[in-house]
Amino acid sequence: MFACTPPRGDRLVAWLLACWLAAACGGAGAADDDAPAKNYSTGTHVVLLGTGTPNAEPDRAGAALAVVVNGNAYLVDAGPGIVRRASGARELGVDALAPSRLEIVFLTHLHTDHTLGLPDLIFTPWVLERSAPLTVYGPPGTEAMVGHLMAAYEEDVRERLEGLEPANPTGHRAEVHEIEPGVVFENEDVRVTAFPVRHGSWEVALGYRFESADRTVVISGDAAPSETIVEFCSGCDVLVHEVYSQAGFERREPIWQAYHSRFHTSSLELAELMTRAQPRLLVLTHQLLWGSSPEELVAEIWSAWPGDVRYGRDLDVY
Numbered sequence: 001m002f003a004c005t006p007p008r009g010d011r012l013v014a015w016l017l018a019c020w021l022a023a024a025c026g027g028a029g030a031a032d033d034d035a036p037a038k039n040y041s042t043g044t045h046v047v048l049l050g051t052g053t054p055n056a057e058p059d060r061a062g063a064a065l066a067v068v069v070n071g072n073a074y075l076v077d078a079g080p081g082i083v084r085r086a087s088g089a090r091e092l093g094v095d096a097l098a099p100s101r102l103e104i105v106f107l108t109h110l111h112t113d114h115t116l117g118l119p120d121l122i123f124t125p126w127v128l129e130r131s132a133p134l135t136v137y138g139p140p141g142t143e144a145m146v147g148h149l150m151a152a153y154e155e156d157v158r159e160r161l162e163g164l165e166p167a168n169p170t171g172h173r174a175e176v177h178e179i180e181p182g183v184v185f186e187n188e189d190v191r192v193t194a195f196p197v198r199h200g201s202w203e204v205a206l207g208y209r210f211e212s213a214d215r216t217v218v219i220s221g222d223a224a225p226s227e228t229i230v231e232f233c234s235g236c237d238v239l240v241h242e243v244y245s246q247a248g249f250e251r252r253e254p255i256w257q258a259y260h261s262r263f264h265t266s267s268l269e270l271a272e273l274m275t276r277a278q279p280r281l282l283v284l285t286h287q288l289l290w291g292s293s294p295e296e297l298v299a300e301i302w303s304a305w306p307g308d309v310r311y312g313r314d315l316d317v318y
């Protein structure tokens with residue numbers, strides 16, 4: 001761990017920068033052993049469940065997070081590992097992420113790294129005694145995807161329902177809402193608005209804005225620089241945005257550069273967006289480093305936007 005003890009003289013500036021980077025890159029929230037126990041049953045909290053990409057990195061589950069409002073969880077995306085990560089968050093004190101309480105998910109788009117955990121999210125909580133069906137909001141194609149998953153696992157469902165296992169008859173189901181941009185969900189605690197983002201050749205890719213009594217949280221999903229981020233964040237409390245390292249990008253082959261520049265957002269592009277979106281807190285996820293370090297990625301953003309930036313890691317809570 002970096003020790004933040006101030007030196008004297010001309011090393012002070014370098015020390016300050018290193019301290020900021022250590023704070024920005026060192027993780028946060030529930031994973032901090034020294035932090036006092038938090039109360040996640042009231043107010044709004046953002047729990048990163050998977051900050052990963054298609055790369056199979058052992059410390060980063062597939063793309064997923066939870067916005068927890070007044071003790072209820074609203075999931076965004078369902079990358080591989082989602083239910084086990086949710087269980088990890090439960091062990092850290094976020095009761096809303098107990099497997100049997102995972103009841104609603106909003107999909108940003110249908111790329112595999114955001115949806116390979118969907119059968120896990122439909123079926124595992126049911127086996128662990130969730131009786132409510134999973135409610136799934138997502139872009140066109142979601143209904144077909146869920147239908148195929150139900151067909152794929154029908155032998156398992158039949159065996160659990162008709163065999164010796166005590167299984168409830170409803171929790172394996174999924175209710176799908178294919179949505180368009182606009183307000184897609186509202187209850188007494190939270191209003192959820194879907195908005196379009198640019199993600200290469202995907203016809204529909206969505207970001208989400210969650211508004212509760214105490215916070216506004218915006219999730220980019222996978223996105224190339226999108227003006228809608230500026231519009232829907234507009235001074236929001238927390239913006240969770242994907243990013244890749246500009247220096248890492250410059251080391252990539254041209255054929256991959258052509259792909260990434262259309263589908264994703266570089267650190268410098270993100271910094272430019274942030275000068276106009278002005279979130280109170282920017283949390284980085286889905287980071288593509290390609291040889292850069294987390295500290296270098298954060299420094300790239302700070303070179304053009306000196307705001308509050310955190311390098312998100314699985315199970316961080318903001």
Ligand SMILES: [Zn+2]
Nearest residue numbers: 053111113222
């Ligand atoms: Zn992705």
Ligand SMILES: [Zn+2]
Nearest residue numbers: 109111199222
């Ligand atoms: Zn994607």
